[in-house]
Amino acid sequence: MESLSPNIFVTDITATINFYKLLGFEVTMTVPEQGPDFVWVMMAKGNVTFMFQTLESLADKLPQISRADGASLLLYISVKDIRILFDQVKDKVTVLKDLETTFYGATEFSILDPNNYVLTFAEHQPHDNV
Numbered sequence: 001m002e003s004l005s006p007n008i009f010v011t012d013i014t015a016t017i018n019f020y021k022l023l024g025f026e027v028t029m030t031v032p033e034q035g036p037d038f039v040w041v042m043m044a045k046g047n048v049t050f051m052f053q054t055l056e057s058l059a060d061k062l063p064q065i066s067r068a069d070g071a072s073l074l075l076y077i078s079v080k081d082i083r084i085l086f087d088q089v090k091d092k093v094t095v096l097k098d099l100e101t102t103f104y105g106a107t108e109f110s111i112l113d114p115n116n117y118v119l120t121f122a123e124h125q126p127h128d129n130v
Contacts, residue, residue: 007051082123
């Protein structure tokens with residue numbers, strides 16, 4: 001295996017695009033190619049890629065797919081310069097957990113996206129090999 005790019009089902013794809021742009025993600029591909037009525041979009045920032053898709057676009061092909069807003073999914077995203085990112089977004093998003101250092105040495109914060117998914121951003125400090 002080489003990579004994982006989750007395809008996340010959303011209710012409002014335009015709000016989702018705008019939210020992830022606030023976090024610095026860029027749209028890399030859409031279906032259809034021209035908007036405004038997208039049913040699928042790929043967004044990326046660095047090595048992190050997300051695909052977002054409307055439930056309606058797959059209702060006939062995969063009727064087994066269903067979810068309540070947010071389901072039980074937390075996306076854990078490793079970043080550099082976490083304090084800069086936190087300062088850039090804290091007043092523009094719903095912060096669930098403020099910036100803190102965990103017992104395992106990571107600095108983290110958690111936010112809520114417009115589809116009620118939880119995003120936790122973490123910066124891990126290098127370990128000294130003693």
